[in-house]
Amino acid sequence: MKSLKLFLFLLIAMVMIGCDKEQTVADYGIIPLPQETQLQEGAPFVLSANTKIVYPAGNEDLKRIAHFLVDYVKFTTNAQLSAIESGNDAANAIILSADLSHENKDAYNLTVTDKQIVLKGASATGVFYGVQTLRKSMDANSLDKDIAFPQVVINDYPRFQYRGMMLDVARHMFPVEFIKEFIDLLALHNMNTFHWHITDDQGWRIEIKNYSELTEKGSQRAETVIKKNTGKFDGKPYGGFYTQAEAKEIVAYAQERFINVIPEVDLPGHMLGALTAYPHLGCTGGPYAVEGTWGVFDDVVCAGNDEVVVFLKDVFTEIMEIFPSQYIHVGGDECPKVRWEKCPKCQAKIKELDLKSDKEHSKEERLQSYIISEVEKFINSKGRSIIGWDEILEGGLAPNATVMSWRGIEGGVAAAQQNHDVIMVPTSHFYFDYYQTTDIDNAPFGIGGYVPIEKVYSFDPVFSELTTEQSKHILGVQANLWTEYVKSPEHAEYMLLPRMDALTEVQWTDPKLKNYDQFEQRLLKMMKYYDRKKYNYATTIFDIKANIEPDTKNNRLNVELVTLGDEAIHYTLDGSEPTKGSPIYSEIVKIGKPLELKAESFREGEHKFKYSNKFEFSKSTVRAITLNPEPTKSYTFNGAITLVDGSRGNPNNYKDGSWIGFYGQDVEATIDLKEDTEFSTVKVGTYICTGDWIFGLKSLTVLTSTDGEIFKQVDSQLFEQPTEHVELAKQEEITFASQNARYVRIVMHTVNALPKWHSGAGKKAYLFLDEIIVD
Numbered sequence: 001m002k003s004l005k006l007f008l009f010l011l012i013a014m015v016m017i018g019c020d021k022e023q024t025v026a027d028y029g030i031i032p033l034p035q036e037t038q039l040q041e042g043a044p045f046v047l048s049a050n051t052k053i054v055y056p057a058g059n060e061d062l063k064r065i066a067h068f069l070v071d072y073v074k075f076t077t078n079a080q081l082s083a084i085e086s087g088n089d090a091a092n093a094i095i096l097s098a099d100l101s102h103e104n105k106d107a108y109n110l111t112v113t114d115k116q117i118v119l120k121g122a123s124a125t126g127v128f129y130g131v132q133t134l135r136k137s138m139d140a141n142s143l144d145k146d147i148a149f150p151q152v153v154i155n156d157y158p159r160f161q162y163r164g165m166m167l168d169v170a171r172h173m174f175p176v177e178f179i180k181e182f183i184d185l186l187a188l189h190n191m192n193t194f195h196w197h198i199t200d201d202q203g204w205r206i207e208i209k210n211y212s213e214l215t216e217k218g219s220q221r222a223e224t225v226i227k228k229n230t231g232k233f234d235g236k237p238y239g240g241f242y243t244q245a246e247a248k249e250i251v252a253y254a255q256e257r258f259i260n261v262i263p264e265v266d267l268p269g270h271m272l273g274a275l276t277a278y279p280h281l282g283c284t285g286g287p288y289a290v291e292g293t294w295g296v297f298d299d300v301v302c303a304g305n306d307e308v309v310v311f312l313k314d315v316f317t318e319i320m321e322i323f324p325s326q327y328i329h330v331g332g333d334e335c336p337k338v339r340w341e342k343c344p345k346c347q348a349k350i351k352e353l354d355l356k357s358d359k360e361h362s363k364e365e366r367l368q369s370y371i372i373s374e375v376e377k378f379i380n381s382k383g384r385s386i387i388g389w390d391e392i393l394e395g396g397l398a399p400n401a402t403v404m405s406w407r408g409i410e411g412g413v414a415a416a417q418q419n420h421d422v423i424m425v426p427t428s429h430f431y432f433d434y435y436q437t438t439d440i441d442n443a444p445f446g447i448g449g450y451v452p453i454e455k456v457y458s459f460d461p462v463f464s465e466l467t468t469e470q471s472k473h474i475l476g477v478q479a480n481l482w483t484e485y486v487k488s489p490e491h492a493e494y495m496l497l498p499r500m501d502a503l504t505e506v507q508w509t510d511p512k513l514k515n516y517d518q519f520e521q522r523l524l525k526m527m528k529y530y531d532r533k534k535y536n537y538a539t540t541i542f543d544i545k546a547n548i549e550p551d552t553k554n555n556r557l558n559v560e561l562v563t564l565g566d567e568a569i570h571y572t573l574d575g576s577e578p579t580k581g582s583p584i585y586s587e588i589v590k591i592g593k594p595l596e597l598k599a600e601s602f603r604e605g606e607h608k609f610k611y612s613n614k615f616e617f618s619k620s621t622v623r624a625i626t627l628n629p630e631p632t633k634s635y636t637f638n639g640a641i642t643l644v645d646g647s648r649g650n651p652n653n654y655k656d657g658s659w660i661g662f663y664g665q666d667v668e669a670t671i672d673l674k675e676d677t678e679f680s681t682v683k684v685g686t687y688i689c690t691g692d693w694i695f696g697l698k699s700l701t702v703l704t705s706t707d708g709e710i711f712k713q714v715d716s717q718l719f720e721q722p723t724e725h726v727e728l729a730k731q732e733e734i735t736f737a738s739q740n741a742r743y744v745r746i747v748m749h750t751v752n753a754l755p756k757w758h759s760g761a762g763k764k765a766y767l768f769l770d771e772i773i774v775d
């Protein structure tokens with residue numbers, strides 16, 4: 001009976017589609033989501049091996065786009081379509097033209113009827129994006145099948161004109177083939193800018209014919225530090241560069257896909273590659289060596305040496321020959337001034353230019369502005385414009401520069417208020433070298449941080465501080481892939497995908513249309529394509545996530561478990577590994593005592609998706625807590641409750657929301673234990689990462705009160721401080737004679753000043769805190 005039903009169903013299906021070939025159905029719910037999609041009634045357009053792609057006679061751009069579409073269809077269905085000039089038979093055809101009238105040149109209109117698909121762009125670029133939409137609407141698993149395109153009218157255009165991605169090839173470089181794959185990924189995601197970070201302290205990677213030692217010496221480092229500046233090295237020389245011919249090939253490949261390549265030569269800091277080759281360009285004269293560690297280095301180019309300006313002009317002359325980009329990136333970030341403060345040439349230049357320190361800027365910061373403006377004047381004289389990182393705001397900004405705001409949102413807002421064009425790239429949302437999961441034991445080693453895909457998706461680059469007029473200066477958004485720890489194409493793919501999908505909806509789609517849950521569903525379709533391309537993408541969207549709601553009234557934690565789709569989550573509360581026989585999660589789990597929650601979804605495929613958390617309960621867990629002062633803005637996350645939520649901070653990552661951070665201040669936490677309670681110990685979790693200026697507790701003082709008004713000191717204790725660089729999570733403890741009180745106040749004293757051995761000696765330290773345990 002069952003098989004008869006199936007047979008009838010298939011028969012009807014075959015009759016309905018009127019052909020003998022299997023079909024898949026195109027779905028216009030793609031990434032980025034088009035601005036307007038109106039499905040129409042009626043029979044679909046069926047794309048088969050006989051479908052033709054028609055472009056206007058003599059239009060080379062559209063001819064090229066037509067052939068891209070031929071390739072995309074070939075990849076998807078195996079059918080080899082033909083691309084023909086208009087004037088020929090246009091039945092069963094996809095017809096391309098660039099005659100759409102629209103103020104946005106990237107706009108396109110796509111109309112599907114049962115007879116044909118008509119794609120009109122406001123320019124060739126618009127047609128290209130329309131073709132990307134057609135390509136992404138096809139089911140990636142359509143080999144040897146026809147594709148039915150439901151009738152539709154799509155009107156689409158991007159929200160922002162600048163849609164970029166940066167790739168760093170100085171720390172680790174990638175073969176030309178991968179650079180092209182990277183460009184393909186940009187095209188797939190409707191992006192139009194490839195920002196290429198091509199020189200840095202760890203290597204100069206672009207051939208400059210007039211300065212051959214830049215690549216002979218400046219591209220080679222003796223060895224590379226293992227992991228995060230551990231002091232241990234791999235002992236392997238590392239080097240390489242792109243010839244001008246290769247760079248031009250990459251530029252042409254990008255141009256064919258309507259992508260502009262912005263080269264970045266980072267100056268006046270991050271120049272050890274160049275200084276190693278030409279030590280006379282530095283303040284001390286060297287010798288210098290291409291760096292094998294990561295970070296910011298004191299040796300920068302000498303801003304008082306006129307030969308440096310000549311050198312930079314020569315370099316940019318060749319750079320502008322290779323890269324036709326209107327924008328040229330000059331870096332400008334992370335330039336320490338310690339050499340300039342001592343250098344006679346730099347100080348003489350400061351005198352000559354009559355630069356003065358004031359409240360806002362030191363004279364050395366003004367010297368940096370001088371050197372950037374010299375470069376800017378030169379680049380402007382060739383009809384091009386500069387972009388720089390947001391530090392170029394310091395010391396007075398070069399007048400025509402566009403600012404790339406990375407340190408936060410404030411820099412971008414300030415620049416827009418000063419009527420400078422801005423590209424938003426804040427670390428908090430768009431640093432794709434940061435982890436995308438908290439389960440970092442199962443992720444490739446990385447720089448730290450936590451930028452999950454939801455966070456990327458949530459960004460809106462238009463801020464309430466800006467007037468409508470100022471908002472127009474926000475040209476767009478970009479994400480950056482720095483490669484200190486990213487050594488292979490596979491690792492790069494993992495960092496990029498699928499976060500690029502979230503990025504493109506920030507760049508392209510009207511925020512009113514954005515919806516994260518629907519985005520995830522659309523992403524599943526994109527992943528089918530990634531599977532077919534064998535890209536190594538991250539599968540974190542399938543992770544089980546726990547939303548933990550502390551309920552201080554009932555002294556418990558309400559835990560919600562979620563995962564993508566309707567996949568069942570099995571869980572245990574006794575620390576045992578869940579099996580398919582374990583209870584299926586269906587409602588919030590209420591936790592009021594110590595236990596270990598483990599959960600797992602048994603999805604098909606090789607990936608396992610697990611969650612586990614050991615909840616600890618002490619006398620302070622889920623009790624009302626107040627902090628003075630509040631944590632710093634960037635490290636507030638869920639605020640004070642984090643310190644009594646029964647969960648320890650991630651021992652490998654202080655930026656993932658499980659710790660809260662303070663800068664340069666003692667912290668006072670007051671906990672209401674609800675009734676008089678006996679206790680004799682207090683434990684406080686801290687995270688120490690001296691390289692990031694994070695030190696632990698200097699001392700701990702405990703006070704108690706019965707009324708919450710008058711506190712008396714119980715005890716105080718000092719702790720040892722690191723004498724060399726370390727990174728670890730630590731728990732400090734103080735024990736005292738048993739107390740009986742309702743209120744306990746814990747004063748956590750921070751290190752007043754970074755120690756002498758530290759590069760930031762004398763400056764304030766960060767303090768990162770987690771679970772406070774009172775027992």
Ligand SMILES: [Zn+2]
Nearest residue numbers: 283302343346
């Ligand atoms: Zn100097």
